[in-house]
Amino acid sequence: MTKQTRQIIGAVATLASALLPASALGQARRFEAFGESNLEVNGETDPSAELFSDPSDHALLLLSRRLRSAFALTVEDAGLYRIARSGVQVEDEGVTAVVPDSVHPSRVGTYAFVDSAATFTAEGLSVRIVPKPPLSGEIPVSHLLTHSPEYRHRRDRYLPSEGAIHDLASYGEMTEVVVLFTVSSPPCGVWVPRLMKVFQAAGNPVFSIRYLSADAPDHPALRRFGVNALPAILLLHGGEELGRIEQAPRTTLEEEIVAILKGED
Known part of the structure; x- marks a missing residue:
């Protein structure tokens, strides 16, 4: 068995543990983005799909523009449940979803595991x-957006501060931005797409951005940069670190980046 096969089987096990127990249906619940799988519809990856899990109740919720309804899956009875799409509230640029207790799922069928x-x-x-297949090491942004299309949606939804974008667009010193992340982490699913939007909006070629997927706790990049929490965004001049943001900024992401570059952080 190859390492990749073991990782995929591990992802399937994670998915199975996230599926919705039938006893929890009908209760108000909050879901977090689930970044370890993609949705395929009629054999093609659905770039509009969004998957959410509720760790406290082991729940999985899926939304897609190709489906009129939202759907939930259950471990207990291998059941497929339909939920009125209008009753699912998506918040935080697609990072969380809320199903009120007034929304009642209806059982419409079953599912089975086929080829993982x-x-x-x-x-x-x-x-x-x-x-999803595992990501490790330096990842081109185009590959990341193909691997995890939800990152594209969250990037496009984010509206950064115009003042901070102006500061970044006019910045004049060559700067390396190193982003350490993993797609399985909900905080990474918040901040990495926003960082993409910030530098896309700035459009300044002085910024060189590297995305490093640290998919294991002992990943060499974590040791190299002394990172304790993901995502980690490091700003460097000539290999010397100016500052970093780990897990979440204290203000907005773009404002904190500007503060680091100005030496105000």
């Missing part, structure tokens, strides 16, 4: 929840 993917039919479409 939770597979079912919904609204006449073939749907699969497929574990």
